[in-house]
Amino acid sequence: MLLVIAALLAAAAPAGDEPAKSQVVADATQSLTAVRVSPGEADAPAAAQAPVLAAESSVHSSWYSLYEGRRFGLLMDAGVPTGAGLAAMFRPWRLLRLEGGLNYDYVSFGLRGGLTFIPVEWAVTPTVHVEGGHFFEGNASSFTSDASAKILLGHVPEDYLSASLGLEFGAQQRFVFFLRLGLSWIWSEGRNVAQAVTAANTSGGPTTVKSAQNIPLLLQVPTVTVGALLYLF
Amino acid sequence: MENSLKTALVVLAGAIVAACGGKLLYGEANEPSIVFSQPIGTTIPGAPQVPVTIPQGIVTFTFQVPNVPFTAGSTTTNQSGFDITSSMKLNLATLTMSASSNADFNGLDSVTLTIQTSTNSQTLATYTKDPSRLPGKTLVLQPASDVEMLTYLADAGNGTKTMTLSVSATGTLPANNWTADTDLDLHIKGTAGWP
Numbered sequence: 001m002l003l004v005i006a007a008l009l010a011a012a013a014p015a016g017d018e019p020a021k022s023q024v025v026a027d028a029t030q031s032l033t034a035v036r037v038s039p040g041e042a043d044a045p046a047a048a049q050a051p052v053l054a055a056e057s058s059v060h061s062s063w064y065s066l067y068e069g070r071r072f073g074l075l076m077d078a079g080v081p082t083g084a085g086l087a088a089m090f091r092p093w094r095l096l097r098l099e100g101g102l103n104y105d106y107v108s109f110g111l112r113g114g115l116t117f118i119p120v121e122w123a124v125t126p127t128v129h130v131e132g133g134h135f136f137e138g139n140a141s142s143f144t145s146d147a148s149a150k151i152l153l154g155h156v157p158e159d160y161l162s163a164s165l166g167l168e169f170g171a172q173q174r175f176v177f178f179l180r181l182g183l184s185w186i187w188s189e190g191r192n193v194a195q196a197v198t199a200a201n202t203s204g205g206p207t208t209v210k211s212a213q214n215i216p217l218l219l220q221v222p223t224v225t226v227g228a229l230l231y232l233f
Numbered sequence: 234m235e236n237s238l239k240t241a242l243v244v245l246a247g248a249i250v251a252a253c254g255g256k257l258l259y260g261e262a263n264e265p266s267i268v269f270s271q272p273i274g275t276t277i278p279g280a281p282q283v284p285v286t287i288p289q290g291i292v293t294f295t296f297q298v299p300n301v302p303f304t305a306g307s308t309t310t311n312q313s314g315f316d317i318t319s320s321m322k323l324n325l326a327t328l329t330m331s332a333s334s335n336a337d338f339n340g341l342d343s344v345t346l347t348i349q350t351s352t353n354s355q356t357l358a359t360y361t362k363d364p365s366r367l368p369g370k371t372l373v374l375q376p377a378s379d380v381e382m383l384t385y386l387a388d389a390g391n392g393t394k395t396m397t398l399s400v401s402a403t404g405t406l407p408a409n410n411w412t413a414d415t416d417l418d419l420h421i422k423g424t425a426g427w428p
Protein backbone atom coordinates (compact mmCIF):
# COMPACT_ATOMS: atom_id res chain seq x y z
CA MET A 1 0.00 0.00 0.00
CA LEU A 2 2.73 2.40 0.95
CA LEU A 3 4.58 1.58 -2.22
CA VAL A 4 1.49 2.33 -4.28
CA ILE A 5 1.04 5.67 -2.56
CA ALA A 6 4.66 6.44 -3.03
CA ALA A 7 4.44 5.61 -6.68
CA LEU A 8 1.45 7.87 -7.10
CA LEU A 9 3.20 10.69 -5.31
CA ALA A 10 6.28 10.19 -7.37
CA ALA A 11 4.25 10.23 -10.53
CA ALA A 12 2.60 13.45 -9.42
CA ALA A 13 5.99 15.08 -8.91
CA PRO A 14 7.72 15.74 -12.22
CA ALA A 15 11.39 14.93 -12.24
CA GLY A 16 13.52 17.99 -11.95
CA ASP A 17 10.67 20.06 -10.53
CA GLU A 18 12.16 20.52 -7.13
CA PRO A 19 9.66 22.97 -5.59
CA ALA A 20 6.74 20.76 -6.54
CA LYS A 21 8.45 17.66 -5.27
CA SER A 22 9.30 19.31 -2.02
CA GLN A 23 5.73 20.33 -1.60
CA VAL A 24 4.49 16.84 -2.23
CA VAL A 25 6.94 15.43 0.23
CA ALA A 26 5.94 17.98 2.79
CA ASP A 27 2.29 17.19 2.29
CA ALA A 28 2.90 13.51 2.40
CA THR A 29 4.92 13.85 5.55
CA GLN A 30 1.92 15.30 7.32
CA SER A 31 -0.16 12.21 6.67
CA LEU A 32 2.20 9.32 6.03
CA THR A 33 5.62 9.39 7.52
CA ALA A 34 6.66 6.34 5.53
CA VAL A 35 6.24 8.24 2.30
CA ARG A 36 9.57 9.87 3.00
CA VAL A 37 11.17 7.08 1.00
CA SER A 38 9.09 7.64 -2.11
CA PRO A 39 11.04 10.43 -3.77
CA GLY A 40 14.18 8.34 -3.45
CA GLU A 41 12.50 5.49 -5.19
CA ALA A 42 11.22 7.68 -7.94
CA ASP A 43 14.65 9.17 -8.49
CA ALA A 44 16.33 5.81 -8.08
CA PRO A 45 17.99 5.69 -11.48
CA ALA A 46 19.64 9.06 -11.08
CA ALA A 47 20.38 8.60 -7.39
CA ALA A 48 21.90 5.24 -7.96
CA GLN A 49 23.91 6.26 -10.99
CA ALA A 50 25.51 9.30 -9.48
CA PRO A 51 27.61 7.49 -6.92
CA VAL A 52 28.54 4.78 -9.41
CA LEU A 53 29.75 7.31 -11.92
CA ALA A 54 31.70 9.07 -9.24
CA ALA A 55 33.24 5.85 -8.14
CA GLU A 56 34.15 4.88 -11.68
CA SER A 57 35.76 8.17 -12.42
CA SER A 58 37.77 7.91 -9.24
CA VAL A 59 38.81 4.37 -10.24
CA HIS A 60 39.98 5.63 -13.60
CA SER A 61 42.20 8.20 -11.99
CA SER A 62 43.72 5.84 -9.45
CA TRP A 63 47.21 4.62 -10.17
CA TYR A 64 46.39 1.22 -8.74
CA SER A 65 43.28 0.58 -10.77
CA LEU A 66 43.54 -2.30 -13.21
CA TYR A 67 44.32 -1.14 -16.69
CA GLU A 68 41.29 -1.12 -18.95
CA GLY A 69 43.13 -0.88 -22.24
CA ARG A 70 44.87 -3.71 -23.99
CA ARG A 71 46.75 -5.65 -21.41
CA PHE A 72 48.58 -8.29 -23.39
CA GLY A 73 51.11 -8.01 -26.14
CA LEU A 74 54.30 -9.21 -27.74
CA LEU A 75 57.63 -7.47 -27.50
CA MET A 76 60.69 -7.82 -29.72
CA ASP A 77 63.92 -6.01 -29.11
CA ALA A 78 67.60 -6.06 -29.83
CA GLY A 79 70.45 -4.35 -28.14
CA VAL A 80 73.82 -4.34 -26.56
CA PRO A 81 74.76 -6.22 -24.45
CA THR A 82 71.51 -8.09 -23.89
CA GLY A 83 71.17 -9.39 -27.43
CA ALA A 84 67.93 -10.05 -29.21
CA GLY A 85 64.79 -10.95 -27.37
CA LEU A 86 61.20 -11.98 -27.69
CA ALA A 87 58.87 -11.55 -24.75
CA ALA A 88 55.26 -11.64 -23.74
CA MET A 89 53.92 -8.47 -22.20
CA PHE A 90 51.26 -7.94 -19.55
CA ARG A 91 50.08 -4.52 -18.46
CA PRO A 92 48.11 -4.90 -15.24
CA TRP A 93 48.13 -1.22 -14.40
CA ARG A 94 48.39 1.88 -16.49
CA LEU A 95 51.71 2.71 -14.87
CA LEU A 96 53.32 -0.66 -15.20
CA ARG A 97 54.13 -3.29 -17.80
CA LEU A 98 55.56 -6.69 -17.04
CA GLU A 99 57.40 -8.82 -19.53
CA GLY A 100 58.98 -12.21 -19.68
CA GLY A 101 60.56 -14.18 -22.48
CA LEU A 102 63.70 -15.40 -24.19
CA ASN A 103 66.96 -13.77 -25.17
CA TYR A 104 69.79 -14.73 -27.46
CA ASP A 105 73.14 -12.98 -27.24
CA TYR A 106 75.10 -14.84 -29.95
CA VAL A 107 76.73 -17.01 -27.28
CA SER A 108 73.67 -18.71 -25.82
CA PHE A 109 69.96 -18.47 -25.15
CA GLY A 110 68.58 -17.11 -21.94
CA LEU A 111 65.56 -16.15 -19.93
CA ARG A 112 64.52 -12.59 -19.20
CA GLY A 113 62.05 -10.64 -17.15
CA GLY A 114 61.43 -6.96 -16.86
CA LEU A 115 59.36 -4.11 -15.57
CA THR A 116 58.54 -0.94 -17.42
CA PHE A 117 57.19 2.07 -15.57
CA ILE A 118 55.12 4.46 -17.61
CA PRO A 119 54.64 7.61 -15.55
CA VAL A 120 52.75 9.50 -18.26
CA GLU A 121 51.43 8.83 -21.73
CA TRP A 122 52.33 11.50 -24.23
CA ALA A 123 52.91 11.48 -27.94
CA VAL A 124 56.42 10.42 -27.06
CA THR A 125 56.17 8.48 -23.84
CA PRO A 126 59.07 8.38 -21.41
CA THR A 127 59.66 5.14 -19.55
CA VAL A 128 61.85 3.66 -16.89
CA HIS A 129 62.81 0.07 -17.57
CA VAL A 130 64.42 -2.51 -15.33
CA GLU A 131 65.31 -5.91 -16.69
CA GLY A 132 67.10 -8.99 -15.47
CA GLY A 133 67.99 -12.24 -17.08
CA HIS A 134 70.10 -15.31 -17.21
CA PHE A 135 71.97 -16.71 -20.18
CA PHE A 136 72.73 -20.37 -20.12
CA GLU A 137 76.31 -21.56 -20.37
CA GLY A 138 77.80 -20.81 -23.76
CA ASN A 139 81.09 -20.69 -25.59
CA ALA A 140 82.39 -17.12 -25.80
CA SER A 141 85.93 -18.03 -26.78
CA SER A 142 85.48 -16.65 -30.27
CA PHE A 143 85.57 -13.14 -28.82
CA THR A 144 89.26 -13.38 -28.02
CA SER A 145 92.40 -14.56 -29.76
CA ASP A 146 94.31 -15.09 -26.54
CA ALA A 147 94.84 -18.77 -25.87
CA SER A 148 94.34 -18.60 -22.12
CA ALA A 149 91.31 -16.32 -22.38
CA LYS A 150 89.78 -18.77 -24.85
CA ILE A 151 89.96 -21.48 -22.21
CA LEU A 152 88.44 -19.20 -19.59
CA LEU A 153 85.60 -18.19 -21.85
CA GLY A 154 84.84 -21.67 -23.14
CA HIS A 155 81.91 -22.24 -20.81
CA VAL A 156 80.44 -18.95 -19.73
CA PRO A 157 77.16 -18.47 -17.95
CA GLU A 158 75.84 -14.97 -17.51
CA ASP A 159 73.38 -13.08 -15.36
CA TYR A 160 72.53 -9.50 -16.05
CA LEU A 161 70.55 -6.61 -14.71
CA SER A 162 69.89 -3.46 -16.67
CA ALA A 163 68.27 -0.17 -15.82
CA SER A 164 67.41 2.23 -18.58
CA LEU A 165 65.41 5.26 -19.52
CA GLY A 166 63.39 5.01 -22.68
CA LEU A 167 61.24 6.80 -25.16
CA GLU A 168 58.27 5.16 -26.84
CA PHE A 169 56.72 6.29 -30.10
CA GLY A 170 53.31 5.21 -31.26
CA ALA A 171 49.90 4.30 -29.91
CA GLN A 172 50.00 2.81 -26.45
CA GLN A 173 46.96 0.74 -27.37
CA ARG A 174 48.31 -0.74 -30.56
CA PHE A 175 51.94 -0.56 -31.53
CA VAL A 176 54.93 1.29 -30.18
CA PHE A 177 58.59 1.54 -31.06
CA PHE A 178 60.97 2.19 -28.26
CA LEU A 179 64.53 3.23 -27.67
CA ARG A 180 66.20 2.69 -24.33
CA LEU A 181 69.53 3.85 -22.96
CA GLY A 182 70.98 2.87 -19.64
CA LEU A 183 73.45 0.73 -17.82
CA SER A 184 73.85 -3.01 -17.55
CA TRP A 185 75.59 -5.05 -14.96
CA ILE A 186 76.76 -8.47 -16.09
CA TRP A 187 77.90 -11.20 -13.79
CA SER A 188 79.79 -14.07 -15.31
CA GLU A 189 82.50 -16.51 -14.40
CA GLY A 190 85.82 -17.57 -15.84
CA ARG A 191 86.24 -21.32 -15.55
CA ASN A 192 89.13 -23.74 -16.03
CA VAL A 193 91.46 -21.16 -14.55
CA ALA A 194 94.32 -23.52 -13.84
CA GLN A 195 94.39 -24.70 -17.46
CA ALA A 196 94.15 -21.11 -18.67
CA VAL A 197 97.09 -19.98 -16.55
CA THR A 198 99.12 -22.93 -17.71
CA ALA A 199 98.31 -22.07 -21.32
CA ALA A 200 99.37 -18.48 -20.68
CA ASN A 201 102.74 -19.56 -19.37
CA THR A 202 104.36 -21.78 -21.91
CA SER A 203 107.89 -20.67 -21.15
CA GLY A 204 108.36 -23.64 -18.87
CA GLY A 205 108.98 -21.92 -15.56
CA PRO A 206 109.25 -23.85 -12.30
CA THR A 207 105.87 -22.70 -10.99
CA THR A 208 102.75 -24.73 -11.53
CA VAL A 209 99.14 -24.00 -10.77
CA LYS A 210 98.03 -26.46 -8.14
CA SER A 211 94.43 -25.36 -7.97
CA ALA A 212 92.28 -22.40 -8.80
CA GLN A 213 88.73 -21.36 -8.16
CA ASN A 214 86.54 -19.96 -10.87
CA ILE A 215 86.99 -16.24 -11.46
CA PRO A 216 83.82 -14.21 -10.88
CA LEU A 217 83.59 -11.43 -13.44
CA LEU A 218 81.58 -8.25 -13.18
CA LEU A 219 81.06 -5.87 -16.05
CA GLN A 220 79.26 -2.55 -16.04
CA VAL A 221 78.55 -1.32 -19.54
CA PRO A 222 76.12 1.05 -21.21
CA THR A 223 73.08 -0.59 -22.70
CA VAL A 224 71.23 0.42 -25.83
CA THR A 225 68.05 -1.31 -26.89
CA VAL A 226 65.60 -0.74 -29.71
CA GLY A 227 62.41 -2.67 -30.10
CA ALA A 228 58.74 -2.79 -30.81
CA LEU A 229 55.73 -3.70 -28.77
CA LEU A 230 52.50 -4.96 -30.28
CA TYR A 231 49.41 -4.79 -28.07
CA LEU A 232 47.21 -7.76 -28.87
CA PHE A 233 44.22 -7.68 -26.53
CA MET B 234 49.94 8.90 -4.86
CA GLU B 235 50.68 9.01 -8.57
CA ASN B 236 52.88 12.04 -8.08
CA SER B 237 54.74 10.20 -5.36
CA LEU B 238 55.33 7.32 -7.71
CA LYS B 239 56.63 9.62 -10.40
CA THR B 240 58.91 11.28 -7.89
CA ALA B 241 60.14 7.89 -6.78
CA LEU B 242 60.91 6.92 -10.35
CA VAL B 243 62.87 10.09 -10.93
CA VAL B 244 64.79 9.47 -7.71
CA LEU B 245 65.40 5.89 -8.80
CA ALA B 246 66.77 7.02 -12.13
CA GLY B 247 69.05 9.48 -10.37
CA ALA B 248 70.22 6.83 -7.95
CA ILE B 249 71.08 4.51 -10.82
CA VAL B 250 73.17 7.17 -12.47
CA ALA B 251 74.85 8.01 -9.16
CA ALA B 252 75.57 4.32 -8.56
CA CYS B 253 77.82 4.29 -11.59
CA GLY B 254 80.49 5.94 -9.48
CA GLY B 255 81.52 8.07 -12.38
CA LYS B 256 82.61 5.05 -14.44
CA LEU B 257 80.68 4.36 -17.57
CA LEU B 258 82.62 1.21 -18.27
CA TYR B 259 83.79 -0.94 -15.43
CA GLY B 260 85.08 -4.46 -15.21
CA GLU B 261 86.19 -6.57 -12.31
CA ALA B 262 87.82 -10.00 -12.13
CA ASN B 263 88.24 -11.53 -8.73
CA GLU B 264 90.15 -14.76 -8.24
CA PRO B 265 89.55 -15.65 -4.60
CA SER B 266 92.02 -18.50 -4.50
CA ILE B 267 94.71 -19.69 -6.86
CA VAL B 268 97.51 -21.85 -5.57
CA PHE B 269 100.92 -21.61 -7.18
CA SER B 270 103.48 -24.23 -6.32
CA GLN B 271 107.19 -24.09 -6.81
CA PRO B 272 110.14 -26.01 -5.36
CA ILE B 273 112.45 -23.99 -3.18
CA GLY B 274 115.12 -25.16 -5.55
CA THR B 275 117.84 -25.79 -3.06
CA THR B 276 118.67 -28.28 -0.36
CA ILE B 277 118.90 -26.94 3.16
CA PRO B 278 121.57 -28.70 5.17
CA GLY B 279 120.73 -30.28 8.49
CA ALA B 280 121.40 -28.24 11.60
CA PRO B 281 122.72 -29.07 15.09
CA GLN B 282 119.90 -30.09 17.41
CA VAL B 283 120.21 -27.01 19.52
CA PRO B 284 117.22 -24.75 19.91
CA VAL B 285 117.71 -21.24 18.56
CA THR B 286 115.78 -18.37 20.05
CA ILE B 287 116.80 -15.65 17.67
CA PRO B 288 115.20 -16.03 14.23
CA GLN B 289 117.69 -17.69 11.98
CA GLY B 290 117.60 -17.33 8.23
CA ILE B 291 117.06 -20.69 6.60
CA VAL B 292 116.68 -20.00 2.92
CA THR B 293 116.06 -17.18 0.47
CA PHE B 294 114.64 -18.05 -2.92
CA THR B 295 112.92 -16.57 -5.91
CA PHE B 296 109.29 -17.45 -6.53
CA GLN B 297 108.01 -17.08 -10.05
CA VAL B 298 104.44 -15.85 -10.43
CA PRO B 299 102.85 -16.84 -13.73
CA ASN B 300 100.85 -14.46 -15.81
CA VAL B 301 97.21 -14.60 -14.77
CA PRO B 302 94.56 -13.53 -17.28
CA PHE B 303 92.50 -10.44 -16.40
CA THR B 304 95.10 -9.13 -13.98
CA ALA B 305 97.68 -6.47 -14.54
CA GLY B 306 101.15 -6.64 -13.15
CA SER B 307 101.08 -3.58 -10.96
CA THR B 308 98.76 -1.93 -8.49
CA THR B 309 97.57 0.94 -10.72
CA THR B 310 98.11 1.73 -14.35
CA ASN B 311 96.38 3.71 -17.04
CA GLN B 312 96.09 2.13 -20.45
CA SER B 313 94.18 3.80 -23.27
CA GLY B 314 92.30 5.91 -20.76
CA PHE B 315 91.28 2.93 -18.63
CA ASP B 316 92.25 3.05 -14.99
CA ILE B 317 93.45 -0.43 -14.17
CA THR B 318 94.07 -1.59 -10.65
CA SER B 319 95.34 -4.94 -9.50
CA SER B 320 95.87 -6.56 -6.18
CA MET B 321 97.59 -9.74 -5.06
CA LYS B 322 97.34 -10.83 -1.47
CA LEU B 323 98.22 -13.97 0.37
CA ASN B 324 95.59 -16.38 1.68
CA LEU B 325 97.99 -19.03 2.91
CA ALA B 326 101.56 -20.13 2.44
CA THR B 327 102.59 -23.75 2.79
CA LEU B 328 105.98 -25.42 2.91
CA THR B 329 105.82 -29.10 2.14
CA MET B 330 108.92 -31.21 2.60
CA SER B 331 109.54 -33.75 -0.08
CA ALA B 332 108.74 -37.29 0.91
CA SER B 333 112.33 -38.26 0.39
CA SER B 334 113.55 -35.79 3.01
CA ASN B 335 114.27 -37.56 6.25
CA ALA B 336 113.17 -34.57 8.28
CA ASP B 337 110.15 -32.66 9.48
CA PHE B 338 109.15 -29.29 10.87
CA ASN B 339 108.16 -30.53 14.30
CA GLY B 340 111.08 -28.90 16.06
CA LEU B 341 110.36 -25.40 14.85
CA ASP B 342 108.80 -22.98 17.31
CA SER B 343 108.11 -20.16 14.89
CA VAL B 344 108.63 -19.52 11.22
CA THR B 345 108.50 -16.23 9.38
CA LEU B 346 108.12 -15.85 5.62
CA THR B 347 109.38 -12.50 4.41
CA ILE B 348 108.84 -10.90 1.04
CA GLN B 349 111.54 -8.52 -0.01
CA THR B 350 113.14 -6.39 -2.63
CA SER B 351 116.57 -4.89 -2.60
CA THR B 352 115.24 -1.90 -0.70
CA ASN B 353 112.25 -3.13 1.22
CA SER B 354 110.99 -6.15 3.11
CA GLN B 355 107.84 -7.12 4.92
CA THR B 356 106.62 -10.11 6.87
CA LEU B 357 104.31 -12.02 4.60
CA ALA B 358 103.27 -14.98 6.75
CA THR B 359 104.04 -16.55 10.08
CA TYR B 360 103.77 -19.87 11.86
CA THR B 361 103.70 -20.42 15.61
CA LYS B 362 104.01 -23.90 17.02
CA ASP B 363 100.98 -25.56 18.55
CA PRO B 364 102.34 -28.51 20.55
CA SER B 365 99.05 -30.31 20.22
CA ARG B 366 99.19 -30.14 16.41
CA LEU B 367 102.68 -30.72 15.15
CA PRO B 368 103.16 -29.88 11.49
CA GLY B 369 105.08 -32.92 10.36
CA LYS B 370 106.22 -32.36 6.80
CA THR B 371 103.64 -29.68 5.98
CA LEU B 372 104.03 -26.27 7.53
CA VAL B 373 101.11 -23.87 7.05
CA LEU B 374 101.83 -20.18 7.52
CA GLN B 375 99.07 -17.68 8.07
CA PRO B 376 99.17 -14.28 6.36
CA ALA B 377 100.76 -11.81 8.71
CA SER B 378 99.14 -8.63 7.54
CA ASP B 379 97.51 -7.03 4.56
CA VAL B 380 100.59 -7.15 2.34
CA GLU B 381 100.21 -6.01 -1.24
CA MET B 382 102.49 -8.48 -2.96
CA LEU B 383 102.40 -6.75 -6.33
CA THR B 384 104.67 -4.03 -5.01
CA TYR B 385 107.34 -6.67 -4.48
CA LEU B 386 107.16 -8.22 -7.92
CA ALA B 387 109.92 -7.85 -10.42
CA ASP B 388 109.46 -8.36 -14.12
CA ALA B 389 110.99 -11.60 -15.34
CA GLY B 390 109.90 -11.35 -18.97
CA ASN B 391 107.36 -13.47 -20.85
CA GLY B 392 104.64 -11.87 -18.76
CA THR B 393 105.87 -13.55 -15.61
CA LYS B 394 106.96 -11.87 -12.41
CA THR B 395 109.22 -12.95 -9.64
CA MET B 396 109.30 -12.24 -5.95
CA THR B 397 112.01 -12.89 -3.45
CA LEU B 398 110.99 -14.82 -0.38
CA SER B 399 113.00 -15.53 2.73
CA VAL B 400 112.34 -18.10 5.45
CA SER B 401 113.58 -17.68 9.00
CA ALA B 402 112.77 -19.73 12.07
CA THR B 403 113.31 -20.30 15.77
CA GLY B 404 113.37 -23.60 17.61
CA THR B 405 115.18 -26.76 16.64
CA LEU B 406 115.90 -26.87 12.95
CA PRO B 407 115.69 -30.18 11.04
CA ALA B 408 118.67 -32.38 11.68
CA ASN B 409 118.91 -33.78 8.17
CA ASN B 410 119.12 -32.15 4.80
CA TRP B 411 115.79 -31.23 3.40
CA THR B 412 114.04 -29.40 0.60
CA ALA B 413 110.45 -28.38 0.11
CA ASP B 414 107.82 -27.12 -2.24
CA THR B 415 106.34 -23.72 -1.56
CA ASP B 416 102.65 -23.26 -2.16
CA LEU B 417 101.27 -19.75 -2.23
CA ASP B 418 97.50 -19.49 -2.08
CA LEU B 419 96.77 -16.06 -3.50
CA HIS B 420 93.79 -13.75 -3.82
CA ILE B 421 94.14 -11.82 -7.06
CA LYS B 422 91.83 -9.06 -8.13
CA GLY B 423 91.84 -6.74 -11.12
CA THR B 424 89.58 -3.86 -12.07
CA ALA B 425 89.37 -1.58 -15.06
CA GLY B 426 87.25 1.54 -15.37
CA TRP B 427 86.61 4.31 -17.88
CA PRO B 428 86.70 7.26 -17.92
